[in-house]
Amino acid sequence: MTKEKDPAFVKYRRIVKRFGNVIAVDDVDIDIPEGSLVSLLGPSGCGKTTLLRMLAGLETPTEGDIFINGKRINDVPIHKRNLGMIFQNYALFPHKTIFDNVAFGLKYRGVSKEEMQERVYKALELVRLPGVENRKPSQLSGGQQQRIALARAIVIEPDVLLMDEPLSALDENLREAMRRELNNLQQEIGVTTIFVTHDQREALSMSDKVIVLKDGIKQQEGTPAEVYNHSANHFVADFLGHPNFLPVIVGEEQDDHMVVQLENGKTFLATPSTQFKRGEKAEIVVRAQKLKMAPRAEFHEDEGMNYLFGKVKDRSYMGGEVSYYVELEDMSTLHIISFVRRIPLERNDEVFIKLNPADCRLIKV
Amino acid sequence: MKQKTLRPWLLLSPSLTAVLLILVVPVCFVVVYSFWLRSPIGQDIPAFQFGNYGKFFADFFYPSLLIRTIRVALETVLLCLVMGYIPAYFFYKTESRFKPILMILVMLPFWISFIIRTLSWINILGDSGLINHVLLSIGLIDSPLSMLYNEGAVLMGLLQYLLPFMILNIYVSLDGIDKSLIEAAKNLGCTEWQAFKEITLPLSLPGVSAGCLLVFVLTCGTYLPPMILGGPGNDMIANLVFKRIITTLDWPFGCAISTILLALVGLIVFTYNKYMGINQVFKSLGG
């Protein structure tokens, strides 16, 4: 799938961007392999757009260098960088026809009339919108405008495709379909792509690599599975969705497990890690989907498992799954997502919760 | 159904009444008056006859004033366009802290009486005005340059009256342009100048169009700059109306001239709107 050539086709090196006193991007390194789709993920204001705009040449880094294919591009003017950008609001030219919109980049690349026609029609077919070339952007729906923006960006065969929250303006159903379509298209044409989003589902489902940012600082980078299952810190674990955090004190390593102590004195087993010293404060992070829950009456202890007891406080259906909030004996709350049970659990039902130590990862506080 | 179509009209009725009373009714009076007869002893006699119109077209003198008015109006439009686009574009582009102050400076002339502003040109351009005074005192000239009482001075007066309208119209249009469009154009390979030609200029045309129309119409109806700054040969049609009504008290003829001006300007505005007017420009944006 992903071509393995130059390990880093796009490189950000020690990039800092300040706007007056605001540090939008703080000493960030990013490597983007050729042909891959990399997401920049983080909450609003974390510097994603700024990182993208610096690559496009729309902002100048305060410090650091950016390379494309080994060439430093800091001083290359915008119009000479061959990058396809999809703006958050699509930025289609309202006074030009769809054809002229898509052909715009080709016009400034001195492409002949015949070739231009051929490439524009091919791009429109690629985004599955043939036959709209004579319309104006305002005559298209939001989803269609998005495809035209995509066609306009890919028709120039850019070195890198840049997308700034391209799906955020679409409604939920369309977004899901468009997400898959973008993915297929990206793989079909094999263009190196940087995808900015604040939606962790989007980032996890689409990317070869996810880069999580907070306050302009890179928190973690890795495959979707890595950042989700092995979140580097509390922020990343929290941002990627449905975490439970249990504060603990680190004990000893014992038969492939780390023994830790919960605040209520209970002993728990967690996945081993060399990063922690005995007596250190840490947190167990475990995803809501990994917790198993059953009525208290059915409780039986399996060897080497962790258990907690509590009472169902709240319950909401999410289609095939149910989301429960369970109040533990120490009054803290756990979030559990499980498949719908044959006999549903009700509010105030006494339950026990089973945690597999393999799902209980330790992170720093 | 019927009620639905009536509702907007009901809501509009107060403003429609006002427009009717302060615009339509006086114009009707003017049109009606233009058919009246002026007796030799200076009485206005109700009648329906075309003598006043006949008099206007009897020789070339009156129509030539009309033609001059249109020509001066077009010259003013052109001057305002060139001199207005640049500051408007500057306001659009600048990120200076002083932008609000500069904008207020553009509107400042509106707070000063038009007559005073027009008269003040005498102090600048006159024989003993500022420019001549400076040039004389540094010895660049021996006798004062005569800069007043010609068409140039009239245009200057019109320009300083109408430029703010043009600037503001263009600025509003420019300010409505999404800056990401220009970024997109540059991203696709445009230089700054090419992006201006491709995006900014065409998208600012509604403002340009509205500004031109406004300046044209206002020039056609103005009489102060020619009266104060122009010479005998610089009168425009509104000066004629002024003289007929205020000086010779010939209301029927004055009203006939007004009606002719109204008809001509109306025709021009109508045609302009049809072919390159505001509606057309908005349509071309696909709005």
Ligand SMILES: Nc1ncnc2c1ncn2[C@@H]1O[C@H](COP(=O)(O)OP(=O)(O)O)[C@@H](O)[C@H]1O
């Ligand atoms: N042109 C600018 N001037 C001043 N501050 C800016 C500018 N652009 C971005 N910022 C600031 O930089 C930070 C990062 O912004 P941005 O990159 O847009 O974040 P994101 O896209 O992740 O929401 C924010 O605090 C934002 O307010």
Ligand SMILES: [Mg+2]
């Ligand atoms: Mg953003």
